Amino acid sequence: MPAASLIVSPVATPAERDVFIRFAWEVYRDDPLWVPPLIPMQREFLDPQKGPFFEFGQARYFLARRDGRVVGRISAHVNGLYEKHHDNETGFFGFFECENSRETAHALFDAAADWVRGHGKTKLHGPLSFSIYDEVGLLVAGFDSPPCMMHTHNPPYYEDLVTSWGFAKTYDWYAYKIGWKPGLDAKKMAKMRDAILKRQNCAILPIERKDFAKRGPQIKELFNDIWSKNWGHIPLTDRQFRDIFVTLQPLVRPDLESMILDGDDIVAFSVVSPDMNRSVKKFNGKFGWWQKLRLLYDCRVRPLTHCRAIIMGVAKSHQWKRLHHAIILNIMVNFLENHPRMDYCDCSLIPESLEQWNKTLCDYGGERYKVFRLYDRVI
Known part of the structure; x- marks a missing residue:
């Protein structure tokens, strides 16, 4: 029997954008902690005609299919405001969801890298969906509790999918809980x-x-x-x-x-x-x-x-x-x-470099209970 073929293609229609959104239900169908996104709000957020990101950024969405069945997704984007305040070399990926397959993940990262490279970028950074004040980072610690509002949530195997492609840690963000x-x-x-x-x-x-x-x-x-x-x-x-x-x-x-x-x-x-x-x-x-x-x-x-x-x-x-x-x-x-x-108040996201805030939250009984990591790779 021939091996199943894997194809990564850009999202071309609003109907495919809905497929992009709804793929998350496939990944998390057995995860009792996952919180489904609100579909009407996600549609607007991802719509280039309506989403706030598109005032200053551009994005492309990709779906991975194996023999016609969707097995992964990713966005690639460039951010004009980031370029104004930081550098012109960095492109981004986000909205990453994937089956537990390095082949699929690497094909998605290749597609995102090709797209941002086509926009003159030499580094791929993420996950950011879309910017630093949206959903940030890959969850790498704290899988035993549900995500708070505006937190990312992902299976533990995503870290292997990301690092095996050659991504390296850039920066961590912390979430604390202060209980009574x-x-x-x-x-x-x-x-x-x-x-x-x-x-x-x-x-x-x-x-x-x-x-x-x-x-x-x-x-x-x-x-x-x-x-x-x-x-x-x-x-x-x-x-x-x-x-x-x-x-x-x-x-x-x-x-x-x-x-x-x-x-x-x-x-x-x-x-x-x-x-x-x-x-x-x-x-x-x-x-x-x-x-x-x-x-x-x-x-x-x-x-x-x-x-x-x-x-x-x-x-x-x-x-x-x-x-x-x-x-x-x-x-x-x-x-x-x-x-x-x-029960508790979540205090997040706190950059790892803000030593004063991290120490103060711990002084008042804060428990670091989640870590979200950003990665990059020269492309």
Whole structure:
């Protein structure tokens, strides 16, 4: 019997793009931890006419088929903003899903490498789907717990598929969980928080929904400035900021978002969201009116059990003044006082190079429970 033929071809139609999306169900059909993506949102995200990435980037999608059956997928993309802030040599891959076959994986990486090489690139980097503030990295540690919102999730064998093609580690990102252990004293932590704020003549306040339109642009500019020196940072565009933060606003409880003010200037902030994956998992990719109402109820009304601290930051002018301690203490105090059913809060993604934040999270009982790795290879 002749060997089954493997063919990798570009996605050419919206119907094939749906095949690209739905292949994930084949990979994870026996994985109880996997959270299916919301198909309508994924369609828009991948659509060159609608997705925010395509304001500054280009992408091509590929499917691997063996005797007509889909056995893998990958995207290849180039990012104009990355080139503006970093280098012109790097192209990217993402949305990688594959059967447990080096042959299939290597054929997909070859296709992605050929495409970015055709755009003048000499290095392939990833996985990024699409940018550093979307889904980042390959999960290499922490396979025993479900992915939090905006986390990647993959089978353990993916690491072999990636490294066997010649990729080498570039950078790690960490996820921590802060759980609520016996003996935590909300009053004591509130005093510690207030003492830090008093020394710096600052105040901490929730970000009310009615204030978000006013404060949102300040937060975006502060975020872009704070993260400008971090590995791989690309400033968020207005569209990306709206998609990530403003879209979350109807779902996020005001007490979960806070800002530290020095006068009227925001000098630190945190955005914490209910972990939507706990609800989204039940939808199995659907996102109609019923699912939207269910998600709204779960996030706004239902007692919280799991959250994700999506972003925390302190202005460069106020770093080394322990305001990052005040932010973390404020999150913990709020959970202890107002959300007694909270199991843990995920704090991620933290770059491996941010030693100050990594140490502080550990000081407050944070447990590093997932590691996401980025790779690159000269092509």
